[in-house]
């Protein structure tokens with residue numbers, strides 16, 4: 474039960490897809506997780522804060538400040 478979110482890369486400004494692993498407990502409560510990924514465009518690392526509620530991604534934003 475995975476999902477994919479698209480965010481704007483903080484390094485190159487291009488949209489990039491980030492895979493999200495949705496845990497089973499996400500179906501019961503909302504939670505916020507931090508995901509580290511590499512940009513599809515410039516390959517630089519980025520960190521995304523994802524809010525999951527009832528097994529679905531409801532919000533995704535790029536975390537600032539490494």
Ligand SMILES: [Zn+2]
Nearest residue numbers: 482485512515
């Ligand atoms: Zn990039």
